[in-house]
Amino acid sequence: CGGGFPIRLQTGELVAVALASGLxxxxxxxxxxxxxxGHLGVEAPAIDL
Incomplete structure (x- = not known):
């Protein structure tokens, strides 16, 4: 299926959607x-599944 999520500004305005598929x-x-x-220069927390 793929993974994805919306990209929103701090105001909540939707400006893009990031999608990936293949894995x-x-x-x-x-x-x-x-x-x-990596692009934003921040560390994202890991999700334990």
């Missing part, structure tokens, strides 16, 4: 989180 859903989501965190 199991949770790995697609993790890929997006890692890429965006």
């Amino acid at each position: 199991p859903d949770i790995k697609d989501h993790g890929f997006l989180v890692d890429c965006l965190a």
Whole structure:
């Protein structure tokens, strides 16, 4: 299926949607989180499953 989530401004305005597909859903989501965190220079917390 893929993983994804909305990209919103601090005001809550929706400005984009990030999507990835090709891996199991949770790995697609993790890929997006890692890429965006790297781009923003922040550390994203890990999710224990």
